[in-house]
Amino acid sequence: MGPGYLGHYDAYVHFDPWNPEFVAHPYDVYDELRRERPVSFFEPTGQWLVARHADVNALLRDRRLGRSYLHVATHAEFGRPDDPEFQDPFWRVIRAGMLDVEPPVHTRLRRLVSKAFTPRMVEALRPKVARIAGELVEAFAERGGGDLISEVAEPLPVTVIAEMLGVPEADRHLLRPWSADICGMYELNPSIEAQHTAVRAAEEFSAYLVELARARRTDPGDDLISALAQVVDEGDRLTEEELVGTCVLLLNAGHEATVNVTGNGWWSLFRNPAELERLRADHGLLPTAIEELMRWDTPLQMFERWVLEDITVGGMDIPRGSEVALLFGSANRDPEVFADPARLDVGRVDNPHISFGAGIHFCLGAPLARIELIESFGALLRRAPKMELTAEPSWGPGYIIRGLTALNVTI
Numbered sequence: 141m142g143p144g145y146l147g148h149y150d151a152y153v154h155f156d157p158w159n160p161e162f163v164a165h166p167y168d169v170y171d172e173l174r175r176e177r178p179v180s181f182f183e184p185t186g187q188w189l190v191a192r193h194a195d196v197n198a199l200l201r202d203r204r205l206g207r208s209y210l211h212v213a214t215h216a217e218f219g220r221p222d223d224p225e226f227q228d229p230f231w232r233v234i235r236a237g238m239l240d241v242e243p244p245v246h247t248r249l250r251r252l253v254s255k256a257f258t259p260r261m262v263e264a265l266r267p268k269v270a271r272i273a274g275e276l277v278e279a280f281a282e283r284g285g286g287d288l289i290s291e292v293a294e295p296l297p298v299t300v301i302a303e304m305l306g307v308p309e310a311d312r313h314l315l316r317p318w319s320a321d322i323c324g325m326y327e328l329n330p331s332i333e334a335q336h337t338a339v340r341a342a343e344e345f346s347a348y349l350v351e352l353a354r355a356r357r358t359d360p361g362d363d364l365i366s367a368l369a370q371v372v373d374e375g376d377r378l379t380e381e382e383l384v385g386t387c388v389l390l391l392n393a394g395h396e397a398t399v400n401v402t403g404n405g406w407w408s409l410f411r412n413p414a415e416l417e418r419l420r421a422d423h424g425l426l427p428t429a430i431e432e433l434m435r436w437d438t439p440l441q442m443f444e445r446w447v448l449e450d451i452t453v454g455g456m457d458i459p460r461g462s463e464v465a466l467l468f469g470s471a472n473r474d475p476e477v478f479a480d481p482a483r484l485d486v487g488r489v490d491n492p493h494i495s496f497g498a499g500i501h502f503c504l505g506a507p508l509a510r511i512e513l514i515e516s517f518g519a520l521l522r523r524a525p526k527m528e529l530t531a532e533p534s535w536g537p538g539y540i541i542r543g544l545t546a547l548n549v550t551i
């Protein structure tokens with residue numbers, strides 16, 4: 141492939157992650173990409189877009205790619221500018237979490253935290269998750285409805301992860317704004333203002349967690365921060381920076397996507413009334429329905445990887461130093477893998493969607509997310525069997541982390 145190729149293909153005329161219409165419905169463009177240009181260069185971000193399920197799945201598992209390259213090269217060696225100095229506090233926190241490191245550091249961090257997230261440990265949390273979901277839904281129903289996102293979808297995962305970590309109740313209102321501000325940096329080409337907001341949030345969040353972890357180290361409770369604080373600086377186990385990075389990651393990853401699956405999921409059901417009726421008639425379909433909602437309208441549309449060694453994908457040679465953008469939303473609608481992919485089928489059993497990722501960074505919280513979603517959808521189906529939309533929702537500006545601004549319903 142010569143450089144001329146870059147000039148004559150205009151994927152970006154169609155693929156436009158800054159265009160609200162595209163964000164609201166990216167799926168036709170994905171169909172076209174999968175069919176016509178499954179691997180294509182997107183000049184506005186300088187990334188290779190990868191649209192087919194088989195390629196996305198394979199690249200997520202391919203160790204010639206990484207979430208970071210800083211373990212094998214400098215910014216200069218990868219032809220990338222240094223991060224602006226003002227972003228230092230942000231990257232210090234983010235690059236200390238397991239999601240932004242590669243083995244061997246990743247292996248050590250993931251092993252320390254994964255004990256708290258085994259399916260058995262998480263299953264033990266189900267009664268608590270069910271209680272919190274039940275209380276939120278009951279209060280929501282007593283008010284006759286309102287905004288499902290701010291009143292049910294957000295508080296459930298925030299409360300669950302905050303309780304797991306041991307963040308005091310009085311401070312929990314701080315978490316969602318910090319997390320949302322930090323996530324602003326993950327969108328494609330964030331504005332300078334969004335960058336400053338993200339840096340400020342990372343600084344505040346990190347200062348808060350340092351203090352909390354120090355307090356728990358001397359006076360431990362029965363929570364994850366206390367457990368992690370006990371292993372800080374023991375040999376090579378966990379530095380204070382890694383502890384903070386881990387907690388920020390867990391608090392952010394632990395709710396951003398779950399909120400959007402709830403909002404997007406109900407909006408999908410309202411747009412597919414026959415499937416909503418099917419689920420209302422048979423709550424036993426909940427486990428397959430949740431997987432299908434995550435597939436049909438994917439909450440995290442894209443994940444990126446750095447190419448650490450030359451690769452060939454879909455016949456395209458992609459050199460070391462490039463960045464690939466894996467289109468999860470597109471992979472999840474690939475007809476090679478899913479029968480009748482545009483159809484929402486709450487009973488779909490053969491559903492290898494890619495929404496939790498794959499490979500070494502596969503979502504650590506997947507078992508917990510599934511429990512949260514089943515319990516909150518279940519509580520709403522039981523307590524609000526006739527729930528209806530009262531206004532057409534609108535999509536927030538985010539493309540990578542894609543969700544509705546509100547979902548107003550009546551019970």
Ligand code: HEM
Pocket residue numbers: 207238239240250301389390393394395397398401439440443444494495496497498500501502503504505506508509
């Ligand atoms: C429906 C909700 C969720 C979705 C769709 C989701 C999705 C994902 C995806 C796609 C990744 C991999 C990213 C990549 O490979 O670049 C990931 C990683 C991760 N997720 Fe989730 N997630 C969800 C809920 C949660 C929850 C509830 C938690 C924790 C309580 C969590 C914790 C994590 C962590 C710690 C990682 C990093 C794993 C690693 O780097 O080894 N997630 N998630």
